Amino acid sequence: MTSPDEHFEQRARELWREAAQRIDPATAGRLRAARRQALETASAPAHRAVRWLIPTGAFAAIALAAMMVWQPLPQHHATSAMHAASTADDLDSELPPDADKTDPNLYQNLDFYGWLASTDSHTATR
Template sequence: MNSPDNRRPDEHFEQRARELWREAAQRIDPATAGRLRAARRQALETAKAPAHRAVRWLIPAGAFAAIALATMMVWQPLPQRQATTVMHATSSTDELDNELPPDADKTDPNLYQNLDFYGWLASTGSHTASR
């Protein structure tokens, strides 16, 4: 392998760190070593526990989301057609005269053939209604 002179700097650092760790591990008293082992076991158990807790919360959260979705699908607002029909029934004829005509592509083309007649009908219809 590599001779001690041909080592990379990080290999030398790693080697020195291992030597220091071994020395410190041999000089540690048994009570401190026991506490370190207990802390290590507790840390390992805690690392495994959050995954179990997350799975435990997924079931109630999924059930709540399903109930909320079902509620939103069943409980929809009433259609607004009735309100607009009532508004049109109570509006006066003056308001109806101010409405815009329908788009040309949505209406019957035959209505545009006799525009003069419709103009005359509109002018005489308002005079006859007032008599």
């Protein structure tokens, strides 16, 4: 028992064989030349791609090696993280900074800072 698809395929093959028997030699030569050219064109891009694999891989290896060599040295993240945390805590606190951590020139005009603080509070209430 044959399915309709198999019957169709079988009939198409028979018609193709008949047509191939009746083709003139000039047309057959042109068809063979076109087939050869199509096969060469189809295999050529793969050959070009293979030819570029070695230089591309070498360039990637050189780039990776350069990145590894010129990478910045690791810094002490633990001490810098603790310093950043203490700086953030100092900024967030509402207490005045310790005298040993601030610029001594800030303490020259304490009266001015007191006046400025009192002026700001009066301006905010208005």
